[in-house]
Structure formats: C-alpha cells, structure tokens
Amino acid sequence: MRFAPLLAAAVLVLAAIGASHAQHAPRRALVKLAVLTHPTHDFPASLEHAIAEGLRDELQVEVQTLPRRPLPEAAYYAPRRRYRADVLLDRLRPLQAGEPETTKVLGFTAADISTSARGRFDWGVFGLGDLGGRAAVLSTFRLRRNARDDAHFTFRVVTTAVHEVGHTLGLEHCTEPRCVMNDAHGSIATVDGSDGHLGPVCRARVDRSAPLR
Ligand SMILES: [Zn+2]
Numbered sequence: 496m497r498f499a500p501l502l503a504a505a506v507l508v509l510a511a512i513g514a515s516h517a518q519h520a521p522r523r524a525l526v527k528l529a530v531l532t533h534p535t536h537d538f539p540a541s542l543e544h545a546i547a548e549g550l551r552d553e554l555q556v557e558v559q560t561l562p563r564r565p566l567p568e569a570a571y572y573a574p575r576r577r578y579r580a581d582v583l584l585d586r587l588r589p590l591q592a593g594e595p596e597t598t599k600v601l602g603f604t605a606a607d608i609s610t611s612a613r614g615r616f617d618w619g620v621f622g623l624g625d626l627g628g629r630a631a632v633l634s635t636f637r638l639r640r641n642a643r644d645d646a647h648f649t650f651r652v653v654t655t656a657v658h659e660v661g662h663t664l665g666l667e668h669c670t671e672p673r674c675v676m677n678d679a680h681g682s683i684a685t686v687d688g689s690d691g692h693l694g695p696v697c698r699a700r701v702d703r704s705a706p707l708r
C-alpha cells in the first residue's frame with residue numbers, strides 16, 4: 496500500500512507528458528491581466544484576448560481578466576512625455592497583495608513606457624517584468640511601429656507578453672536566437688527574430704516549476 500501514492504504520482508506525470516501543452520498540462524501560475532487605459536490610446540479587446548490565449552498556450556498559466564483601470568498619472572515622466580514602467584510595476588504589485596506567489600499581474604497599455612536601462616535614465620521599452628516576482632507591464636506603442644499588418648503586430652505583442660510574464664516565472668534573458676526570452680528590450684529585430692516560443696533551455700526551466708494548486 497505504501498507504493499500507491501507513488502504510483503498515482505507516476506501516472507499523473509505520464510499523463511502530463513502525454514498531453515499537449517496547450518490543453519492539458521498542469522497550470523503553473525495565475526496571471527491577472529489589467530488594461531491600463533489612456534484617453535488618447537485605445538487598447539482593443541481583441542488584442543487583450545490574443546495576449547490571454549498566447550500566455551495560456553506558451554506558459555500553461557491560468558489567465559483572468561481584471562477590470563480596466565486608468566494608467567496611473569503618477570507614472571508620467573513629463574520631460575519625455577511617457578510613463579515610467581518601474582512606477583507602473585509599483586502600482587500593479589499591490590493588486591497581488593495577499594495572493595499566493597504563483598499569482599502574477601500583467602498590466603498593458605498603448606501609451607509609451609520607459610525605464611532606466613543601458614546607462615540611460617529614461618530608455619523607452621516594450622515591457623518590464625519582475626524577475627521571479629509578481630508584476631509585469633507591456634506597451635504596444637513601440638511594437639506598432641513598422642508592423643507589416645495586424646497579424647505581425649499581434650505576434651509582437653503576444654511575444655512580448657510571454658517574455659515579460661516569463662520573467663515573473665523566474666526566466667532570465669536567454670542567448671538562443673529564436674527563444675522568446677532573448678533580450679528584446681533594445682531592438683524590435685529581436686522580437687521579430689523570435690519564433691514566439693520558449694527555446695529548449697527555457698522550456699525545460701519553466702516545465703520544472705511547480706504546478707498551480
Ligand atoms: Zn526581458
């Protein structure tokens with residue numbers, strides 16, 4: 496009888512291996528999505544749905560949509576007329592207060608965002624995520640530039656969402672050229688060069704993380 500729980504665990508592992516990631520793998524985190532609205536920047540619901548679907552398929556997370564909320568004016572950086580991503584993360588983290596650490600929040604906006612990076616105080620970015628932490632944010636502002644069409648733009652947005660939520664799951668930047676965790680912060684070419692998926696190293700790392708209970 497002592498073997499029964501082990502056997503059950505083995506059967507569960509086999510079931511998880513046999514299942515496709517998209518449908519049946521164990522869920523490893525709950526990601527709450529929050530559109531940060533802005534009076535002159537629209538964020539279409541169709542894009543929100545594409546992000547939710549991309550996160551479910553690629554990272555095997557549960558996704559929940561939060562009510563839309565205004566982009567916090569406290570994050571506005573007047574000299575460059577854009578919003579500080581680090582301040583946005585400060586505002587997003589409290590949405591997770593009291594939740595288990597497997598609960599993450601991803602805020603997104605169509606307004607331009609920036610952070611201190613690459614030796615500059617204010618560097619425009621596609622997104623920013625807490626490494627192994629609670630919150631991530633992405634902006635579609637720079638991803639829209641020179642996109643070939645809507646499908647290409649959506650690919651860029653979903654790829655960036657997976658990248659930033661990947662950071663909250665503990666994934667660091669990766670050197671595999673096609674991996675979604677390759678550092679996209681400086682260059683749209685890196686986003687376009689990704690195949691939209693985790694490469695083998697990152698896939699193995701994220702698959703080792705504990706499933707959501
Ligand atoms: Zn990154």
Ligand SMILES: [Zn+2]
Nearest residue numbers: 669674694697
């Ligand atoms: Zn990788």
